[in-house]
Amino acid sequence: MLTIHADSRGDALAVEGEGIAAAGPLAELVAAHPRARVRNWPGILTPGFVNLYGNELLEATYHPDPREADTLGTEPLSGDALSTIVLDDARWGASARRGVQRMLAHGTVAVACEPLRNRAVRDAVRRTGLGVVGRLGHPGGKPSLDPLATGDPEPMVPPAREPGSAARFAVFDVRDEAELAERGAGTCVATVVAGRLVFRRR
Structure with a gap:
């Protein structure tokens, strides 16, 4: 079943199986996949x-x-x-x-x-x-x-999220990347690995 993950900015990823089927604004993905399950998350989607x-x-x-x-x-x-x-x-x-x-x-x-x-x-x-x-x-x-x-100059991240790439990403309850850097990764509310929701903050 195809699932659409969307953040507070309206950015969204459509996930099918272990991969990303589509990426773009939430409204566009919902229109293209009207039967998909939609998960709305607070904050921003990032590659993880x-x-x-x-x-x-x-x-x-x-x-x-x-x-x-x-x-x-x-x-x-x-x-x-x-x-x-x-x-x-x-x-x-x-x-x-x-x-x-x-x-x-x-x-x-x-x-x-x-x-x-x-x-x-x-x-x-x-x-x-x-x-x-x-x-x-x-x-x-x-x-x-x-x-x-960790004190390292910049943590590594996987390749950009795009159709055909592996569905590995996270959602952080912050306004933007600058707030994420300031508050840290403890603001994570969801993590997806190989298309599966493997962490969800309750």
Whole structure:
């Protein structure tokens, strides 16, 4: 079924399967596809981010389960803090799934990384559909779930959204790109990967 995603500015994308069928003003897409489902989102549609720190955030960081908040807190743990936790494959896989969900909640549609060594992490990433692109070495900034808070000059984004391209994009509840840069990717309200709505802020 074809779905049209539209933002507050009237920009819209028609998604069918895993790809973008059409892009343009909402009124034009609705007229061309009168039977399509329409999702109206507050804010702006963007191509979504590629987080440059796939290895650091998924293989060298533990994302606590909410049920562990009393003992581990709620923030991601890395470095010396990991030495206090017994991490087997099952726990690494669960952590990676939570980490990916937190990335999706920041408009991330792909991660850049060197080959993932942990099989449980690889499986978790593959099952979510999160894109993976190659990376040589450490980017140099500070790993963060928010690609706009890493200190890198500019986060990478996938190719422009146009008919025939993969449906990987995000929606941020801001007025424009300048406000997005100021407030950060925590303003994400929806993320679409491979045509699927994989994150929606309630």
